[in-house]
Amino acid sequence: xxxAPPRATIIDxxxxxxxxxxxxxxxxxxxxxxxxVKPGLAVVIVGEDPASxxxxxxxxxxxxxxxxxxxxxxxxxxxxxxxxxxxxAALNADSGIHGILVQLPLPAxxxxxxxxxxxxxxxxxxxxxxxxxxxxxxxxxxxxPCTPLGCLMLLKAELGDLSGLNAVVVGRSNIVGxxxxxxLLGESCTVTIAHSRTRDLPSLFRTADILVxxxxxxxxxxxxxxxxxxxxxxxxxxRVPSRDPVKAAEGKTRVxxxxxxEEAAAVAGRITPVPGGVGPMTIACLLANTYTAACRAAxxxxxxxxx
Numbered sequence: 288x289x290x291a292p293p294r295a296t297i298i299d300x301x302x303x304x305x306x307x308x309x310x311x312x313x314x315x316x317x318x319x320x321x322x323x324v325k326p327g328l329a330v331v332i333v334g335e336d337p338a339s340x341x342x343x344x345x346x347x348x349x350x351x352x353x354x355x356x357x358x359x360x361x362x363x364x365x366x367x368x369x370x371x372x373x374x375x376a377a378l379n380a381d382s383g384i385h386g387i388l389v390q391l392p393l394p395a396x397x398x399x400x401x402x403x404x405x406x407x408x409x410x411x412x413x414x415x416x417x418x419x420x421x422x423x424x425x426x427x428x429x430x431x432p433c434t435p436l437g438c439l440m441l442l443k444a445e446l447g448d449l450s451g452l453n454a455v456v457v458g459r460s461n462i463v464g465x466x467x468x469x470x471l472l473g474e475s476c477t478v479t480i481a482h483s484r485t486r487d488l489p490s491l492f493r494t495a496d497i498l499v500x501x502x503x504x505x506x507x508x509x510x511x512x513x514x515x516x517x518x519x520x521x522x523x524x525x526r527v528p529s530r531d532p533v534k535a536a537e538g539k540t541r542v543x544x545x546x547x548x549e550e551a552a553a554v555a556g557r558i559t560p561v562p563g564g565v566g567p568m569t570i571a572c573l574l575a576n577t578y579t580a581a582c583r584a585a586x587x588x589x590x591x592x593x594x
Contacts, residue, residue, distance in 0.1 A: 295519070295555040298441055304567035307440070307592060311574045312353040314590045318582060319354075326581035327356035327383045328412065328574070331374060332390040333397065334364045339390050346388070346570055353574050356383060368397045372405050379407040385584055386412035386577035409583065412576040414466065423469045428583070430576055435467040437568025438499060438520050439474070443593065445518060445557050446497075450475040453494055457481045457508070457545065458501035463522055467499055488512070500545035510550025519558040521546045522565050 319325045328350050332343045343359060350357035360374060371389075378387050387410045393399050403411075408418035414432035422429030442449060454476040458464035464480060471478045481491055482502075492498060492512040498519045500508055505525035513519060523545030528535040544561030552558050559565055575592050582589040 295552045295558040296445075297552075298445060298518075298520075298557055298559045298564060300437070300441060300559055300564040301567045303441060303444060304437070304571035307568070307571040308349060308353055308574060310592050311571070311578050314592065315354050315578050315581075317590070318578070318585075318587070322585055322587060324581055324585045324587075325354075325356055325383070326385050326577050327358065327381075328386040328388065328577045329358040329360065329378050329381075329384045330388045330390060331360045331362065331371070331378075333362045333366050333371060333393050336392070339392075343390055346573065349570050350574060350577075355574065355577060358384065364394055366394075366397075368401065371397060371402060375402065375405045379405075379410065382584075384410065385581040386410055386573070388413050388573065410580060412573055412580060414576070415461070420461070420466075423466055426473060430580065431470065432462060432466045433569045433572035433576065434463050434501075434522060434565060435470055436572045436575070437565055438467060438522065439470045440572070440593065441520065441559065441565070441568065442497060442518065443474075449497070452476050452496040453479075454497040454499065455479045455481055455492055455495035456499045456501065457488075457492075458503070458522075460501065463501040467501065471497070471499075498546075502545050504545055505543050506545070506547040508546040508551065510547055510552075510554050513546075513551050513554045515554055516556040517554075519546055519551055519555045520565060521548070521559050521561050524561060524566060 315326050330343050330346055332339055347357045347359050378384050387406050389402055403415050406416055408416045411419055411430050414430040419429040454471045456464050456468045459480050459482045468478045468480050489512040493514050495514055495517055498517055501522035505527050521544035525543050526540040527543055529539040529541050542562050579589045
């Protein structure tokens with residue numbers, strides 16, 4: 288009887304995120320007990336987008352579970368840009384708020400770039416402010432975007448020292464691709480950013496000890512594009528028709544990543560699933576950033592939150 292081929296270790300992001308939230312809660316409790324500082328997160332949402340409403344509710348519930356102050360500001364679709372900027376200015380001035388997150392997308396009449404630029408960089412727990420982009424680029428402490436930070440935490444928990452490994456990041460967005468590459472450079476990886484104009488993607492991917500997929504194309508990366516034993520981090524969240532023809536005809540969908548999971552799992556050493564991989568890390572890292580911001584505001588060294 289032929290033995291089954293080896294299969295990649297599944298990286299359980301959901302379990303890791305739950306542990307991170309527990310560590311943040313414990314560290315926040317010690318911060319409040321020792322220094323009287325209770326980390327506070329303010330989330331601002333404009334409009335009634337259903338997906339954003341669910342996401343914001345989940346953020347609020349998780350923030351409260353971590354023992355932090357949680358403020359949610361729900362504004363109507365017709366809120367003016369000036370009104371939103373005035374709220375951000377008030378939150379910047381509130382010493383009990385250490386993190387400010389404005390839920391995107393914003394209505395078309397509001398300039399998202401102007402809104403994000405108005406947030407105090409030290410309270411920008413999304414890590415999108417140009418000051419924090421610069422801090423990450425030159426390697427000084429700042430707020431790091433949550434999804435790339437979560438990916439790095441998973442990689443270090445699985446692999447330990449990343450120094451010298453070849454890493455390929457697929458996608459060059461400001462939210463994931465570029466900061467992910469900067470974080471990996473900071474860990475002394477040799478980093479390549481691949482994108483739509485990159486030539487011979489399969490050959491490039493086969494050189495990657497670490498492959499981070501953040502391109503937004505369902506199951507684009509095939510199993511035979513993956514280097515045997517590589518660690519694959521799939522950031523993609525794509526909705527595609529259900530495999531069941533009847534359900535598909537009814538409009539039912541399923542969620543897949545940017546990587547053809549079953550094919551890649553037969554080749555890779557480690558791989559994140561979709562869902563249940565990177566996704567849960569985003570909110571957990573948002574809380575970690577809020578805790579870090581609270582410590583820095585008080586002139587206190589944050590506790591390490593690694594596993």
